[in-house]
Amino acid sequence: MQIATPYLMFLGDVPDRLAAKTAYGIVDWRPEWCIGQMRLPGCAADLGIPDLTLPEALAKGCRTLVIGVVNAGGVLPDHWVSEIVAAIKAGLDVASGLHVRLGAIPAIAEAAQANGRTLHDVRHTRESFATGKGTRRPGKRLLTVGTDCSVGKKYTVLALEKGMRARGLDADFRATGQTGVFISGRGAAIDAVVADFISGAVEWISPAADPNHWDLIEGQGSLYHPSFAGVSLGLLHGAQPDAVIVCHEPTRTTMRGVEHALPTIREVIDLTLQLGRLTNPDIRATGIAVNSQALDEAEARALLAALEAEHGLPATDPVRFGVDGLVDRLVAEFPETAKS
Amino acid sequence: MQIATPYLMFLGDVPDRLAAKTAYGIVDWRPEWCIGQMRLPGCAADLGIPDLTLPEALAKGCRTLVIGVVNAGGVLPDHWVSEIVAAIKAGLDVASGLHVRLGAIPAIAEAAQANGRTLHDVRHTRESFATGKGTRRPGKRLLTVGTDCSVGKKYTVLALEKGMRARGLDADFRATGQTGVFISGRGAAIDAVVADFISGAVEWISPAADPNHWDLIEGQGSLYHPSFAGVSLGLLHGAQPDAVIVCHEPTRTTMRGVEHALPTIREVIDLTLQLGRLTNPDIRATGIAVNSQALDEAEARALLAALEAEHGLPATDPVRFGVDGLVDRLVAEFPETAKS
Numbered sequence: 001m002q003i004a005t006p007y008l009m010f011l012g013d014v015p016d017r018l019a020a021k022t023a024y025g026i027v028d029w030r031p032e033w034c035i036g037q038m039r040l041p042g043c044a045a046d047l048g049i050p051d052l053t054l055p056e057a058l059a060k061g062c063r064t065l066v067i068g069v070v071n072a073g074g075v076l077p078d079h080w081v082s083e084i085v086a087a088i089k090a091g092l093d094v095a096s097g098l099h100v101r102l103g104a105i106p107a108i109a110e111a112a113q114a115n116g117r118t119l120h121d122v123r124h125t126r127e128s129f130a131t132g133k134g135t136r137r138p139g140k141r142l143l144t145v146g147t148d149c150s151v152g153k154k155y156t157v158l159a160l161e162k163g164m165r166a167r168g169l170d171a172d173f174r175a176t177g178q179t180g181v182f183i184s185g186r187g188a189a190i191d192a193v194v195a196d197f198i199s200g201a202v203e204w205i206s207p208a209a210d211p212n213h214w215d216l217i218e219g220q221g222s223l224y225h226p227s228f229a230g231v232s233l234g235l236l237h238g239a240q241p242d243a244v245i246v247c248h249e250p251t252r253t254t255m256r257g258v259e260h261a262l263p264t265i266r267e268v269i270d271l272t273l274q275l276g277r278l279t280n281p282d283i284r285a286t287g288i289a290v291n292s293q294a295l296d297e298a299e300a301r302a303l304l305a306a307l308e309a310e311h312g313l314p315a316t317d318p319v320r321f322g323v324d325g326l327v328d329r330l331v332a333e334f335p336e337t338a339k340s
Numbered sequence: 341m342q343i344a345t346p347y348l349m350f351l352g353d354v355p356d357r358l359a360a361k362t363a364y365g366i367v368d369w370r371p372e373w374c375i376g377q378m379r380l381p382g383c384a385a386d387l388g389i390p391d392l393t394l395p396e397a398l399a400k401g402c403r404t405l406v407i408g409v410v411n412a413g414g415v416l417p418d419h420w421v422s423e424i425v426a427a428i429k430a431g432l433d434v435a436s437g438l439h440v441r442l443g444a445i446p447a448i449a450e451a452a453q454a455n456g457r458t459l460h461d462v463r464h465t466r467e468s469f470a471t472g473k474g475t476r477r478p479g480k481r482l483l484t485v486g487t488d489c490s491v492g493k494k495y496t497v498l499a500l501e502k503g504m505r506a507r508g509l510d511a512d513f514r515a516t517g518q519t520g521v522f523i524s525g526r527g528a529a530i531d532a533v534v535a536d537f538i539s540g541a542v543e544w545i546s547p548a549a550d551p552n553h554w555d556l557i558e559g560q561g562s563l564y565h566p567s568f569a570g571v572s573l574g575l576l577h578g579a580q581p582d583a584v585i586v587c588h589e590p591t592r593t594t595m596r597g598v599e600h601a602l603p604t605i606r607e608v609i610d611l612t613l614q615l616g617r618l619t620n621p622d623i624r625a626t627g628i629a630v631n632s633q634a635l636d637e638a639e640a641r642a643l644l645a646a647l648e649a650e651h652g653l654p655a656t657d658p659v660r661f662g663v664d665g666l667v668d669r670l671v672a673e674f675p676e677t678a679k680s
Contacts, residue, residue: 134566134598195538196531198570226474226619230538230574237566258474260618278600279566 001127003095003120003185004063005033008052008087012080013042014069020045022097023068025179029158033185035060038087040079045069054090064120067096068182076100085111095120097178122181125188125201132199132238134279139209140337142330143241144219144289145272147263149228149256151249152318154180156289157216159318160245163327164214168339171214174206176235180218190220191231198231202238212337214330217241223271224263225255233275240280243330244272245287250303251294265311286333287326288315341467343435343460343525344403346373348392348427352420353382354409360385362437363408365519369498373525375400378427380419385409394430404460407436408522416440425451435460437518462521465528465541472539472578474619479549480677482670483581484559484629485612487603489568489596491589492658494520496629497556499658500585503667504554508679511554514546516575520558530560531571538571542578552677554670557581563611564603565595573615580620583670584612585627590643591634605651626673627666628655 009027014020027034027047036052039045052060065087071077076084076098084094084102088111096102102119103109112119142160144153157173164171173180175187186205193201206215217239221228246268255262263271269285276283288307292300300317307315314325331338349367354360367374367387376392379385392400405427411417416438424434424442428451436442442459443449452459482500484493497513504511513520515527526545533541546555557579561568586608595602603611609625616623628647632640640657647655654665671678 131597132567134600191534191536193535194531195533195535195571195574196568198535199567224618226577227472227539228536229577229615229618230570230572231535232570233573234535234570237569257471260474275569278564278569 001120001125001186001188003182004093005185006035006062007033007064007066008057008062008092009034009037009047009049010065010067010083011037011039011043011045011047011069012071013040014045017045019070020047020068022179022182023047023066026066026068026182029183035062038065038083040083054087058090062092064093064095066182067094067098071098076105081105081107084108088112088115088117091115091117093118093120095122095182097122097182099123122178123189123192125192127188127204129193129197129201129204131196132203132234134199134237136240136280137203137208138211139213139215140211140243140334141206141215141217141239141241142243142245142286143217143236143239144245144247145232145236145268146219146222146247147224147265147268148222148249148252149225151247152289152291153219153247156245156247156318157218158183159323160216160326163323164330167327167331169214169327169337170210170212170339171216174215174217176202176205176218176220190235195230198234199238202235206239214337219247222255222263222268223275224260224268226258226260236272236276237279241276241283242280242334243284243286244276245289245326246272246285247289247291249291265307269311284333285313286329287313289326290315290317292317292320341460341465341526341528343522344433345525346375346402347404347406348397348402348432349374349377349387349389350405350407350423351377351379351383351385351387351409352411353380354385357385359410360387360408362519362522363387363406366406366408366522369523375402378405378423380423394427398430402432404433404435406522407434407438411438416445421445421447424448428452428455428457431455431457433458433460435462435522437462437522439463462518463529463532465532467528467544469533469537469541469544471536472543472574474539474577476580476620477543477548478551479553479555480551480583480674481546481555481557481579481581482583482585482626483557483576483579484585484587485572485576485608486559486562486587487564487605487608488562488589488592489565491587492629492631493559493587496585496587496658497558498523499663500556500666503663504670507667507671509554509667509677510550510552510679511556514555514557516542516545516558516560530575535570538574539578542575546579554677559587562595562603562608563615564600564608566598566600576612576616577619581616581623582620582674583624583626584616585629585666586625587629587631589631605647609651624673625653626669627653629666630655630657632657632660
């Protein structure tokens with residue numbers, strides 16, 4: 001799956017910003033792909049990019065209508081369907097993050113068929129994966145892992161991609177979740193893959209590459225999360241990371257959605273390296289990324305300094321303080337990947 | 341999903357015994373459910389049970405036509421479809437282990453709809469699972485784990501079910517694979533569940549029970565298998581086992597389908613207990629089951645004695661030497677589960 005870019009962002013008439021969270025994430029990280037937005041009367045979200053009609057979007061080169069919104073009730077309203085069909089007839093592909101499959105809506109399926117357009121259901125990959133092979137493949141790989149779900153794993157690899165490219169490193173973000181797939185135009189929502197193919201899907205997401213190329217692979221869940229540890233382990237084994245960055249949110253007390261206590265950063269590092277050695281004996285931890293938004297700046301800096309001292313690893317909040325320390329460590333540990 | 345019993349076993353015209361492996365497994369473990377077989381001209385398999393026509397099968401009380409065979413090429417031949425449709429019209433449900441969904445074949449879907457019969461696609465559960473919660477639930481649970489795939493995990497729990505029931509214990513086999521689902525009439529093929537729901541599916545497969553009741557949960561894969569360790573970990577966390585039995589095949593040198601070396605039994609015990617504590621801090625190993633068919637009897641007995649001495653656990657080949665030692669240990673460690 002490769003989603004054709006650039007995008008026309010469809011917001012429908014969502015009642016608030018939160019319903020368009022995926023769309024905002026795409027605009028944040030790929031502004032150059034997001035040529036314009038299409039909103040219906042009553043839409044409460046605004047991506048801050050031009051409102052375009054279909055002819056305007058086509059004239060500007062848009063290739064895909066992106067539905068990066070949540071629809072109430074899980075059913076696609078008729079007035080959205082007619083807009084989507086009009087976009088297909090005008091010549092756009094459609095990529096959707098909705099739970100309902102585009103192809104399950106007859107009017108949309110028929111329009112795509114009749115006009116030779118492609119429908120992408122990001123939550124329901126059609127890719128046929130092989131089971132993971134576990135054999136090493138060329139290229140360097142970095143994986144973000146976490147003390148919990150939703151602690152900044154995607155944000156950290158995206159910030160690293162930007163920071164590493166700015167320093168001349170050859171680095172690509174590799175998506176394993178819905179928003180990430182829109183941002184990279186490729187990948188798979190790993191939590192929607194059939195269980196037997198998790199590690200194989202990650203081998204597909206991050207294929208063999210130039211030996212000094214970095215794949216920056218978005219982590220999911222946590223090896224300590226009782227609901228999702230299996231996904232995290234399959235992802236770890238498929239990713240075969242050379243480098244791991246641990247992501248953490250310091251004010252959380254229980255893991256998301258369950259009653260279990262959070263593991264320590266030390267526990268996450270130890271278990272990740274222990275289990276990761278199965279497919280990459282050279283795996284090592286190279287940094288810590290903290291989502292510090294609940295702390296004031298002095299508290300955040302004190303916490304990061306303490307973590308650096310405790311673990312001997314660079315620690316940062318990528319949003320607040322950038323990723324320079326993380327990139328410095330990668331360049332120091334893998335000097336062959338630094339161009340010069 | 342609950343498959344109605346007893347079964348009429350459909351063998352079609354499979355070219356050899358191997359293609360009917362699932363059917364043989366069902367007859368081995370649930371002979372009382374397998375009233376008869378239905379074979380087409382040219383069939384090379386024979387379950388050793390009566391050949392029945394549809395009217396005969398119905399007269400004997402059969403409720404479900406079971407397709408426990410592999411069809412060449414993955415496409416259901418027309419002459420099988422017409423037999424299946426006839427069975428539906430005669431009043432049978434149909435349960436299939438084929439890759440193709442029964443409901444995807446229009447003639448079968450229409451016949452089921454028109455006659456109010458249920459179609460079970462064992463490889464494609466329709467159950468909507470929740471994500472795992474990780475909270476303890478009443479009842480005792482035993483899980484078989486392995487040094488590899490296909491080392492006797494299903495056979496061991498089935499033999500234990502028989503042996504424990506014979507000793508008056510309250511024990512039920514819980515299926516996590518295709519053949520097992522037919523044998524228990526319930527369960528789910530865990531390797532076909534979407535990744536986010538592995539542990540939740542196992543919580544559903546083995547729900548809260550009487551505190552002294554044993555669920556004997558069929559294991560899958562291995563925590564050391566680079567293709568399937570994620571599945572095995574989700575299964576371990578969802579099962580929350582009190583007792584673990586390690587299954588092993590002593591002549592294998594690399595893990596199935598990959599180039600990785602087999603872990604030792606000690607490594608499997610250690611990692612299983614380490615990771616299993618997340619959802620059951622009281623997890624313990626209670627035995628070792630060896631598939632010794634490649635060894636002569638003296639070799640097998642010597643190996644088992646050595647394993648017992650090394651690990652301080654009962655070791656047996658359940659097929660060759662029974663499960664008495666394994667049950668003795670369970671009764672000794674969990675005396676409250678022994679009636680009388």
